[in-house]
Amino acid sequence: xxxxxxxxxxxxxxxxxxxxxxxxxxxxxxxxxxxxxxxxxxxxxxxxxxxxxxxxxxxxxxxxxxxxxxxxxxxxxxxxxxxxxxxxxxxxxxxxxxxxxxxxxxxxxxxxxxxxxxxxxxxxxxxxxxxxxxxxxxxxxxxxxxxxxxxxxxxxxxxxxxxxxxxxxxxxxxxxxxxxxxxxxxxxxxxxxxxxxxxxxxxxxxxxxxxxxxxxxxxxxxxxxxxxxxxxxxxxxxxxxxxxxxxxxxxxxxxxxxxxxxxxxxxxxxxxxxxxxxxxxxxxxxxxxxxxxxxxx
Numbered sequence: 001x002x003x004x005x006x007x008x009x010x011x012x013x014x015x016x017x018x019x020x021x022x023x024x025x026x027x028x029x030x031x032x033x034x035x036x037x038x039x040x041x042x043x044x045x046x047x048x049x050x051x052x053x054x055x056x057x058x059x060x061x062x063x064x065x066x067x068x069x070x071x072x073x074x075x076x077x078x079x080x081x082x083x084x085x086x087x088x089x090x091x092x093x094x095x096x097x098x099x100x101x102x103x104x105x106x107x108x109x110x111x112x113x114x115x116x117x118x119x120x121x122x123x124x125x126x127x128x129x130x131x132x133x134x135x136x137x138x139x140x141x142x143x144x145x146x147x148x149x150x151x152x153x154x155x156x157x158x159x160x161x162x163x164x165x166x167x168x169x170x171x172x173x174x175x176x177x178x179x180x181x182x183x184x185x186x187x188x189x190x191x192x193x194x195x196x197x198x199x200x201x202x203x204x205x206x207x208x209x210x211x212x213x214x215x216x217x218x219x220x221x222x223x224x225x226x227x228x229x230x231x232x233x234x235x236x237x238x239x240x241x242x243x244x245x246x247x248x249x250x251x252x253x254x255x256x257x258x259x260x261x262x263x264x265x266x267x268x269x270x271x272x273x274x275x276x277x278x279x280x281x282x283x284x285x286x287x288x289x290x291x292x293x294x295x296x297x
Contacts, residue, residue: 008230012239015220015227020246022216023092024256026084029208035084036191037198038209043080043185045213050178053218060175068167069176072160073183079156080184081191082149089146091257096247097136097267098150103241103274104129105158113162121276129273135266177221241274 030038051057087095104125110116136147168176189197200206224240248267251257259267 008227009239011223012227013242015223016240016243017246018211018216018220019240019243020096020248021250022212023087023096023247024250024254025208025211027087027092027251027256029205030084030088032202033200033205034192034195034198035081035088036188038200038205039077039080039084039188040185040192040197041200042209042213042217043077043181043188045209046217047178047181047185049214049218050174050181050221053222054174057172057175057178060172061179065171065175065179068171069179070183072163072167072176073180074187075156075160075163076180077184077187079153079160081188082153082156086146086150086153089149090144092251093248093257093259093267094136094147094263095150096244097270098133098147099153099157100241100244100270100274101129101133101151101154102157102161105154106161109158109162110165114166125273125276127273128269128276132266132269132273135262135269181217241271244271244274 026038083095083099086098104122107116107119107122108126111122133151164176200209244267248259248264252259
């Protein structure tokens with residue numbers, strides 16, 4: 001067991017708070033700014049911040065890093081795009097709940113594609129998550145399109161994490177992350193430019209971009225990486241699942257939405273599923289690989 005500094009857990013809770021707040025802050029911003037234009041500006045700024053923080057990283061970006069990090073970045077970019085579409089189409093809390101399914105889907109993907117052992121607790125996690133997802137997503141006999149985008153986002157995030165676990169071994173994680181963020185930026189610029197890029201025009205949109213780029217991506221990555229070197233990986237994973245709770249609570253507190261009893265119960269079941277899957281006992285190396293890239297909000 002690693003000796004944990006007193007500030008590690010509070011620092012991770014702060015990261016989770018940033019990620020949860022990002023859902024709420026982005027919600028009104030993407031109503032004023034085209035999705036891909038918003039993301040292109042955000043990830044360009046995030047990549048620049050990371051390079052400025054450690055300029056020597058540019059010397060570590062070689063062909064080996066590019067051939068692995070660029071495909072990962074494209075998967076990550078797809079996750080961000082689908083997440084933002086879901087956020088535009090449904091509520092911040094529901095988008096956060098659905099996105100969080102990646103924690104449950106990751107070990108399943110590892111089992112299917114990498115033949116990694118699937119622990120019995122994962123089955124319980126999947127069962128709880130499925131019930132929770134049904135409570136959140138199903139209205140009568142219909143499922144909203146925005147919620148399907150959120151589920152696709154979770155699938156892409158899980159695929160990205162599994163790919164990162166395979167391709168990041170023996171490579172510089174910081175360089176891999178910079179290339180991935182730059183790849184997300186290039187992907188979103190590719191969608192933003194054809195119909196004309198629209199720069200942010202209002203202070204609240206600029207605030208959302210700076211907040212998500214600097215605090216919820218660049219700074220969060222620094223804190224997350226530091227905390228992972230100081231405390232057990234399973235504890236890191238459990239603490240970071242609190243982002244979903246923060247997203248729901250902040251959305252309610254600012255009056256952006258109200259949660260029904262059905263949605264609240266569904267969200268609680270999904271959080272329980274994530275905690276079961278990530279509870280100490282899971283191989284630490286798998287969790288380290290899953291957490292070695294910035295989240296996704």
